[in-house]
Amino acid sequence: MTLEELQEIKAGEELARSQKKKSIHVCVAAGCMSQNAEAVLNTIEGQLKEKGLAKEIDVKGVGCMGLCAAGPLVSIEPENRMFQEINPANAFLVTDNLEKGKKTTNDLASDSPFFKRQYKIVTENCGVINPERIEEYIAFDGYLGLYTVLHDLDQNEVVQNLIKSGLRGRGGGGYPTGLKWSTVAKAVGSKKYVICNADEGDPGAFMDRSVLESDPHRILEGMAIAAYAIGADEGFIYVRAEYPLAISRLKVAIKQAERKGLLGNNIFGTTFNFTISIRLGAGAFVCGEETALIASIEGGRGTPRPRPPYPAESGLWGKPTLINNVETFANIAPIIRKGADWYASIGTETSKGTKVFALAGQVVNTGLIEVPMGMSLREIIFDIGGGIPGGRKFKAVQTGGPSGGCIPEEFLDIKVDYESLTKLGSIMGSGGMIVMDENSNMVDVARYFMEFCMSESCGKCVPCRVGTAQIYDILTKFAERRATEADLTLLEELCDVVRNTSLCGLGQSSPNPVLSTLKYFKHEYMERIQAEVNQE
Amino acid sequence: MAANGQIKIFTLKIDGKDVSARSDQTVLQVCRENEFFIPTLCHLEGLSNIGACRLCMVEVAGQRKLLPACTTMVSEAMEVTTTNDKLAHYRKMTLELIFSERNHTCSVCVSNNHCELQFLSQKLGINHIRVPYRFPKFAVDASHPYFILDHNRCILCTRCVRVCDEIEGAHVWDVSGRGIQAKVITELNQPWGSADTCTQCGKCVNVCPVGALSEKGRSVAENTKRSGFLPYLTARRKEKI
Ligand SMILES: Cc1cc2nc3c(=O)[nH]c(=O)nc-3n(C[C@H](O)[C@H](O)[C@H](O)COP(=O)(O)O)c2cc1C
């Protein structure tokens, strides 16, 4: 592959597009796929053929359009007219209304705040390109970033770019990506690895899955740029086996990239070699923790080990290893293409760029959104999310999944970034955001997440293995109104031990849902302390 | 560990006292050399360290989190605190959690008076357990001709797993299950007596800190253990290479 060939592919795609009058996009990401999107795609194709429009109108399956709850979603481009809840029986609403004008019952306002308030970097191609065609990725400047680094930048310049961009890891910890790359780049050793963490185990989170299903080449390009920067020639993507569609699209993408010489030996005619293989995780949440993930790739039991040494120094098979999250890698190519300064201009002082959230729970618009860092919770929940359904009152929003906390109404105007959420006793985490209304009971929420941590604990260290089970039992006593004052004291003490002495992040952060609900909704615990004890 | 095998000598402070250490030593090793007491259960000299029991947690100046002494390597000018009220509290709570997990009825245990868990509890002044006992139902595996495995007493330190894998080289033992359901297994969760890979060397029994592994025919309080053989064995092996 050369730059000219890359540009030729892009020009070819643009020519093909200009020869079609319109293009119909059908979302074929997992959410819509599970609601029969494949049949919708086929029906629309059939109807166009009948109408003799097959030549002028292009139909294609694309990645996630975001509003998953209203799927299957279909759009007519270039005017971006969107339809919701399309099935084979009402697909004619799309094909009969190809010309502007007549509104249908299934029209979806594509200029609503849900779409307009978003800022897409990571998901810029989601819902736009066919994820199974590398040519479409290239048509949107795909692999141009890789070309640029290989030809115009030395390794240190790539790292410095990343440092300047201010990008932080999207896997939960928010560790500065540039700093991590520079550490691995400096680590001693001729063999190094790049790992993409696509284990995404938080209940309700599907940001990474969506990116992998909608735009897999973006991850391959990000990993290749990272490999060049740190001096690695081999990469692994660790995906959970529960993501069959993402896995199959990744496989297709890797094959296409290899065939085009964008992975393999002498990429873009340089001395840079890089291969990527896929490893499947068996669905243990803890295997998303980096040291457990590495143990799992090595073929061992997926249990964390104490750090230091960090993977940057001693990772996969004892070699220096860079491990980043899917969304982190998805930001790399745009940063190279558009520049670190551009990226650093988005977001807050300490948290740059955008964040993808999976909006769920008691909110009108559930689905996947990408917003600039620093947007307030209120804007996210009420403008983009459309508020609470049924006129009920907002009570709290849970961020960060089982490692996060519940934030009450008084902090809705806080600007979302890593620091602000941590200060409130929650975390950014990987991007789960669950909205709760006045009917939800915070003890139950805490108990739900503690049950998750208890059953996902690997069982290696005492505080997490036994502590989470004990905390769960106490929360059950609260839920059943059998708790006493002594239970409350013990609950607080146990949370403290588990947080401060557990081996890995799973244990250390597992008390967060309890601690944050104790902080903001203590009365709900107090109400559940046995009446007679209360009166003593 | 120092790069390219070069060992350096460091000076560090433990509880305010200056001590010297080799760069390939752990904080625990240096503390023990200098007779600072740090409780441990999963650690055993001669086996790899895994940092699982969390009893050896210490404070290191400049570190936000507590660190396990058994897996933390020394560094120049490190300042370690081995004991204070908070650490003592966490250690007690951790022991209480261990006691609450399974069925540790000392008075009828083969290891009564020879048990590391019992010893540490006495040493750390534990006189009652505030964390509710979980009373799980666990089986006893008596299928082996010489030894008995009683899951009710197991604290999941995995010393048996490591000694069998790292020293004996048989890898009969492993851990199966997650979280509170985790337990040690022999071979692919087959009865120990049917494990062809078991060489019947008894190393696991001798390193088990509690009464989970014992020799057959021992009655209450008769299960004495010899774990001192390990450092000796590893040292002799190193000499040979
Ligand atoms: C229990 C646990 C689960 C985790 N699961 C994931 C995961 O599913 N995906 C992920 O990217 N990071 C996960 N992490 C964080 C990783 O350990 C690691 O920090 C991350 O992959 C680094 O990438 P980043 O710097 O790009 O965020 C998890 C951490 C813990 C403690």
Ligand code: SF4
């Ligand atoms: S904190 Fe939990 S998940 Fe992490 S090592 Fe300990 S037992 Fe395993």
Ligand code: SF4
């Ligand atoms: S059987 Fe003994 S040595 Fe093995 S894990 Fe249990 S307590 Fe530790």
Ligand code: FES
């Ligand atoms: S002895 Fe260090 S964690 Fe067990």
